[in-house]
Amino acid sequence: MTVQQEKVPTQQDRHVAWRGRSEQADAERTSAELDDAESIRRLRARSRRLLGSMMRPHKRSIVFLVLILVGQNVATMATPILVMYGIDHGIPAISDHDDYSVMVAVGAAFAACAILEYVCVRLYIAQSARVGNAMLYALRKRVFWKFQRLSVSFHERFTSGRVTARQSSDMESIREMTENGVDDLVLAGMNVVTITVVMLVIDPLLAAVSLLTFPLMLGLAKWFSRVSAVAYRKARETVAVLIVYFVESMGGVRAVQAYRREERDRDIFGRLNHENRFAQAKGHQQNAIMAGGMRGIGHLATVVVLAFGGWQVMIGNTEVGVLAAFLLYMKRFFDPLNELVQFYNVLQSATAALEKLSGVMDEEIEVAEPAEPKRIERPSGEIRFDDVRFHYREDQVVLPGLDLLIPGGQTVALVGATGAGKTTIAKLVSRFYDPKEGAISLDGVDLRDLGEADLRAGVIMITQENFLFNGTIAENIELGRPGATRERIVEAAKVVGAHEFIESLPDGYDTHVRKRGGRLSAGQRQLVVFARAFLADPRVLILDEATSSLDIPSERLVQRALRTILADRTAIIIAHRLSTVEIADRVLVLESGRIIEDGPPEVLVDSGGDYAELHRQWEASLV
Numbered sequence: 001m002t003v004q005q006e007k008v009p010t011q012q013d014r015h016v017a018w019r020g021r022s023e024q025a026d027a028e029r030t031s032a033e034l035d036d037a038e039s040i041r042r043l044r045a046r047s048r049r050l051l052g053s054m055m056r057p058h059k060r061s062i063v064f065l066v067l068i069l070v071g072q073n074v075a076t077m078a079t080p081i082l083v084m085y086g087i088d089h090g091i092p093a094i095s096d097h098d099d100y101s102v103m104v105a106v107g108a109a110f111a112a113c114a115i116l117e118y119v120c121v122r123l124y125i126a127q128s129a130r131v132g133n134a135m136l137y138a139l140r141k142r143v144f145w146k147f148q149r150l151s152v153s154f155h156e157r158f159t160s161g162r163v164t165a166r167q168s169s170d171m172e173s174i175r176e177m178t179e180n181g182v183d184d185l186v187l188a189g190m191n192v193v194t195i196t197v198v199m200l201v202i203d204p205l206l207a208a209v210s211l212l213t214f215p216l217m218l219g220l221a222k223w224f225s226r227v228s229a230v231a232y233r234k235a236r237e238t239v240a241v242l243i244v245y246f247v248e249s250m251g252g253v254r255a256v257q258a259y260r261r262e263e264r265d266r267d268i269f270g271r272l273n274h275e276n277r278f279a280q281a282k283g284h285q286q287n288a289i290m291a292g293g294m295r296g297i298g299h300l301a302t303v304v305v306l307a308f309g310g311w312q313v314m315i316g317n318t319e320v321g322v323l324a325a326f327l328l329y330m331k332r333f334f335d336p337l338n339e340l341v342q343f344y345n346v347l348q349s350a351t352a353a354l355e356k357l358s359g360v361m362d363e364e365i366e367v368a369e370p371a372e373p374k375r376i377e378r379p380s381g382e383i384r385f386d387d388v389r390f391h392y393r394e395d396q397v398v399l400p401g402l403d404l405l406i407p408g409g410q411t412v413a414l415v416g417a418t419g420a421g422k423t424t425i426a427k428l429v430s431r432f433y434d435p436k437e438g439a440i441s442l443d444g445v446d447l448r449d450l451g452e453a454d455l456r457a458g459v460i461m462i463t464q465e466n467f468l469f470n471g472t473i474a475e476n477i478e479l480g481r482p483g484a485t486r487e488r489i490v491e492a493a494k495v496v497g498a499h500e501f502i503e504s505l506p507d508g509y510d511t512h513v514r515k516r517g518g519r520l521s522a523g524q525r526q527l528v529v530f531a532r533a534f535l536a537d538p539r540v541l542i543l544d545e546a547t548s549s550l551d552i553p554s555e556r557l558v559q560r561a562l563r564t565i566l567a568d569r570t571a572i573i574i575a576h577r578l579s580t581v582e583i584a585d586r587v588l589v590l591e592s593g594r595i596i597e598d599g600p601p602e603v604l605v606d607s608g609g610d611y612a613e614l615h616r617q618w619e620a621s622l623v
């Protein structure tokens with residue numbers, strides 16, 4: 001596909017970018033952007049399924065990770081109790097009876113906790129990175145395969161910019177989540193529960209007072225999660241629009257410069273950029289309030305515990321050690337929560353990424369590989385359309401019901417006005433799409449029952465797009481028949497008349513074509529593509545305006561080559577220049593998806609129909 005073919009710079013997208021809002025496909029929506037409960041539930045279920053399928057192969061490792069976190073939790077939760085014991089029992093034992101044993105035991109237990117914590121943290125970091133990487137590796141692979149198998153019509157809907165986003169920024173979000181923060185989340189959860197329970201057991205009254213600030217904290221967290229979801233969504237939306245606009249403007253940079261649109265594009269980009277900055281700033285302000293507020297509440301809780309606990313100690317209701325343990329617990333209670341605030345955004349973006357990726361993974365493969373491919377018994381290249389109905393969009397029928405038999409070896413020319421459905425027929429034969437009704441068969445086998453390899457070897461379509469891959473000319477020709485010798489490659493180039501110009505390039509066949517073949521002219525690219533197709537030697541060759549980009553002399557050259565290329569195979573030629581059509585055995589005139597004339601060119605010229613008229617005009621244009 002060339003840059004122009006990618007859907008990025010459509011008028012529609014531009015319009016959308018101006019409004020600063022993007023119309024997204026269903027697969028693109030995230031739960032934060034939906035408001036009906038049923039869709040949100042389905043979306044969440046879908047992304048949970050994806051997450052589940054990502055985690056399943058690592059079930060044991062994940063259980064192990066949780067156990068490590070439990071160990072870490074035990075180690076950190078035990079130390080305040082040890083401090084309490086040391087103060088309330090260890091010190092009195094020493095001062096009263098010179099008995100060091102309690103203190104030594106407490107010290108040993110403390111050391112054991114420290115070692116346990118060290119081991120857990122170390123194990124966790126190493127192990128979680130391993131699991132996270134493995135999950136990401138598998139996900140990347142799955143998403144790539146899925147995108148590859150999804151049909152052309154999916155890719156027409158789903159712009160390349162979005163494909164890129166799924167494979168880059170969404171993966172990045174998930175990586176960020178797996179790498180840091182999951183442990184904070186799990187630990188914070190465990191801490192809150194453990195601390196509450198332990199405090200209630202040690203001193204219920206003091207515990208109740210300590211937890212007084214809890215509702216305050218919950219309120220703040222609730223406020224934050226609400227407002228930051230909005231701000232965060234806004235920030236993501238604005239940055240997405242910004243990127244789409246950037247890609248679009250740069251993708252069409254030639255057109256932008258040709259029409260002197262720079263200044264206008266700059267203005268629009270500037271505005272979008274500003275919107276994004278504003279949205280980001282708002283998010284940061286909320287972050288600041290949340291982080292500051294959390295700390296404040298943490299300190300307030302400490303003050304409350306200190307004041308009330310101190311008073312309790314003075315009136316003899318509790319011990320100093322208990323107070324010390326409570327103060328330590330307060331710190332352990334609030335510290336991970338502070339970390340969590342930072343993690344919240346990471347979590348949100350990973351959730352959104354997962355929701356979008358799960359949308360892609362759930363896309364149905366429209367043009368699916370057959371479960372049990374059928375083989376072609378006697379290959380001859382016969383194509384048959386049986387009452388084929390086709391449309392891209394429900395409201396616009398392209399082929400209302402096409403019956404057509406092209407015997408093997410025939411060269412058929414398709415002519416008709418722009419939009420008549422010529423390219424659609426070509427794409428259907430190549431199985432870029434499947435018919436909505438009816439069937440298309442190659443040598444008696446429905447295309448839907450034909451294995452991918454058989455189909456690709458059977459049918460090759462050449463269009464104006466003449467795509468060259470990054471690599472040398474020889475490599476590009478070799479794609480037609482991987483593993484072909486240099487002799488065969490040169491021979492193919494000679495047949496299509498590409499040999500001379502290739503030889504004249506600095507490195508001949510080993511010349512690099514650069515990005516999308518940018519080093520060659522359109523005509524030269526087309527000749528390379530012809531050589532590739534000739535080398536592939538398919539039974540059916542389709543040329544859709546394939547020679548339109550050639551100048552007249554090059555076209556003449558290809559014309560001569562065409563007779564050789566098309567000999568012994570079925571060919572469908574779509575062309576505006578009737579010189580190309582003349583070599584056909586049969587001409588089909590198409591109008592609104594219907595065949596209105598069908599016959600050998602010389603017969604049609606004499607019949608006085610549409611083709612005769614076309615032919616007359618063409619002849620007139622020659623003189």
Ligand SMILES: Nc1ncnc2c1ncn2[C@@H]1O[C@H](COP(=O)(O)OP(=O)(O)O)[C@@H](O)[C@H]1O
Pocket residue numbers: 156392393398416417418419420421422423424425
């Ligand atoms: N990818 C597409 N999505 C929606 N409509 C399409 C698409 N491709 C073609 N069409 C529509 O189908 C009709 C036939 O198009 P096409 O087969 O390309 O015509 P032709 O090749 O004869 O010019 C046109 O009306 C065109 O607008």
Ligand SMILES: [Mg+2]
Pocket residue numbers: 422423424544
């Ligand atoms: Mg066309």
